[in-house]
Amino acid sequence: MVLYKSTMSNGKAKKKILFVCECNSARSQIAEGMLRKLYGHEYDAYSAGIRPGKLDPKAIKVMKEIGVDISLHYAKDLKGYIPFKFDTLALVCDRAAMMCEETPKAKNTLKRGFSDPAVILSADELEPFRKTREEMREWIKTVFG
Numbered sequence: 235m236v237l238y239k240s241t242m243s244n245g246k247a248k249k250k251i252l253f254v255c256e257c258n259s260a261r262s263q264i265a266e267g268m269l270r271k272l273y274g275h276e277y278d279a280y281s282a283g284i285r286p287g288k289l290d291p292k293a294i295k296v297m298k299e300i301g302v303d304i305s306l307h308y309a310k311d312l313k314g315y316i317p318f319k320f321d322t323l324a325l326v327c328d329r330a331a332m333m334c335e336e337t338p339k340a341k342n343t344l345k346r347g348f349s350d351p352a353v354i355l356s357a358d359e360l361e362p363f364r365k366t367r368e369e370m371r372e373w374i375k376t377v378f379g
Contacts, residue, residue, distance in 0.1 A: 237318050240278055248278045249321040251378070252338060256329045258283025258309040260293040260363065261348050265326050265370050267297050267304040272371070273378050280320075282312040284333045290352055296363040312337065326370070346373060 240248045251269060253262040262281035269279040286309035297304045315338045323340035328347035337343075348369060351362035 237278070237280070242276060248276060250278045250319075251280065251322045251324060252315060252320045252340070253279065253281040253324045253326050254283065254312055254330050254337075255281075255325075255327040255348075256284050256333065256350075257287035258289075258311075259287040260290045260351055261326045261366060261370070263289055263293050263304055263307050263309075264297060264363075264367050265324065265374065266307070267302045268367070268370050268374050269378060271300070271302045272374060277378060280310075280315065281307075282310045282315050284312055284330050286311045290363075292351070292360055292363045296360055296367050299364075300367070344377065348373075 237250065242248055253265040253269075255262040258281055262283065266279040266281035269277055288309055289304070289307055294305050313336075316336060318338050320338055320340040322342045322344060323337055324344040324346070326346060326348050327350065348366055349362070351366040354362035356362050
């Protein structure tokens with residue numbers, strides 16, 4: 235795994251943000267895509283999971299609804315990021331916050347548990363993913379905007 239040093243138009247280095255959830259199948263992937271969409275000119279976004287699973291197709295669909303293509307993303311193991319340093323480590327699920335034994339070095343750590351949209355029952359199977367997406371959008375605007 236390689237992390238590139240990228241810069242903003244003013245020559246300053248972009249801040250590196252790593253979003254972590256349990257499986258890296260929805261929440262952290264949505265957060266990564268959302269940060270890139272909203273503030274990709276200022277931040278390099280990454281995501282990983284404590285126990286990586288598989289990217290949920292419903293996460294891909296709800297991000298595509300807002301013009302963000304995460305279809306080439308895949309679930310990544312947090313262990314692969316241990317050697318790297320980040321500006322912010324953002325734990326976006328409560329289980330990840332409890333399960334993290336070893337994490338990459340980061341200047342800041344944020345903990346904000348979002349509900350797992352994959353386990354919420356709804357007549358419209360995409361609705362829990364949309365709700366998570368919108369909650370994350372507002373949180374990202376508040377924290378990173």
